[in-house]
Amino acid sequence: MAPDIDSLVSVQRMRAGTADGAPDLQWVTRLFGASPLGIFVADTEGRCIYANGAYLELAGLTIAQAYGTNWRRSVHLEDRRRVSTEWQRAGRDGQAFQSEARFLRRDGSVVWTRLHVAMTQGGGEQGTSLLIVEDITDRKSADAALRSAEEALYAEKERAQVTLDSIGDAVLTTDLDGNVTYQNLEAATVTGWSRDEALGRPMTQVFNILDGTTRKRAANPARRAIEENRTVGLALGCILVRRDGSEVEIEDSAAPIHNRDGGVAGAVIVFHDAAQSRAMAEKLAHLARHDFLTGLPNPALLTERLTQAIALGRRHHKEVALLFLDLDDFKAVNDTYGHLMGDRLLQSVAARLEACVRTTDTVCRRGGDEFVILLAEIEDPQDAARVAEKVLAVLLEPHVVEGVTLQTRGSIGISLCPDDGDDANDLIKNADTAMYQAKAEGLSGYRYFGAGTLLLPVRDK
Secondary structure (H helix, E strand, C coil), X not given: CCCCHHHCCCHHHHHHCCCCCCCCHHHHHHHHHCCCCEEEEECCCCEEEEECHHHHHHHCCCHHHHCCCEHHHHECHHHHHHXXXXXXXXXXXXXXXXXXXXXXXXXXXXXXXXXXXXXXXXXXXXXXXXXXXXECHHHHHXXXXXXXXXXXXXXXHHHHHHHHHHCCCXXXXXXXXXXXEEECHHHHHHHCCCHHHHCCCEHHHHCEEEECCCCCECCCHHHHHHHHCCCEECCCCEEEECCCCCEEEEEEEEEEEECCCCCEEEXXXXXXXXXXXXXXXXXXXXXXXXXXXXXXXXXXXXXXHHHHHHHXXXXXXXXXXXXXEEEECHHHHHHHHCHHHHHHHHHHHHXXXXXXXXXXXXXXXXXXXXXXXXXXXXXXXXXXXXXXXXXXXXXXXXXXXXXXEECXXXXXXXXXXXXXXXXXXXXXXXXXXXHHHHHHHCCCCEEXXXXXXXXXXXXXX
């Protein structure tokens, strides 16, 4: 706290030497001069009539530069108006005040200071004042570094929170006593306990798991992870009893959480709905073997089924036929109406193709506007011709897509097993060759591969 100015010798006596038993001026100046804090005594106008060495060093001034100048000139322009207002208010009230402000030194460097200002009776512009200045630059730098670290930590926590809330798995953490310390959004959804409600509760209450076979309480994976200091998995078939009493089969793993010293501080459990996991795995497996646009088997699945059909045909002494279909003038649809309309037309074609074959046959989209039809175990090569005629006929029927009527045709090449090949690659290649022969000879027709090929075009109705 700054001393009361009335407890100090008057400035006039300080300048005059000694009077009326007042302390010797040299004693006072030695006292102020020894202070590690900057001391500045101002007259009624705020001009310097005394400044100690600590103040001169802090302000970056010499004695000659300091005396007679207003102390507020050393205050940074961005702080000067505020500090002047505070000083004037304190002067009117005759009260001491404290403030923080930057001092701008003559060399251009900036020093953060804490100001303690005491006024004489009557204060302000009519009285003298004592200014004690403390250098707090290091503290300000430390505060700024601390704020920066806190902001960086907050940003890191926010990133971690967003990441944990974005993943599909549920995440729950516990302390050493087994109490819940965190849940992400997915964990709150699966357990039925909100984050606030779960916080601090025993994990066994929030994460209540049973053995799906015995219906007995399952071993606590977090406790095992803590005790064994390793990642552990939950036994298959475990059931999580949610807060509302409903049950869900889960899969999970638990791992220990370590503190800075490497000691175990708790555990984290990562779990998910096993049924959803299986459904997702099945969906991914389906997508890997089917065309994304039409849902038809893709070339990989076609090759697999064609290989199986060849083996069964050989065993049962049956023939296998492969029809390679290419839509005629499909590019014109894309160019005229756009790719979205083209995609809708392909979906319409796919549905019609599936309606033309048996459930034991396979319709595949090979890519673009190409389709392949696998006819397994046919009795006669003419069976393939009949399917080809049926396909070409249904393609000629108008397709109404997004309110627009579209026309399409096709050209088909046919290969037979074993006549035209006895492996999948040969049959596909030969059917493709026959398709190009049919396309070259006219639109909306089909052709067998090899000698004795037969062209039976289908005409518009």
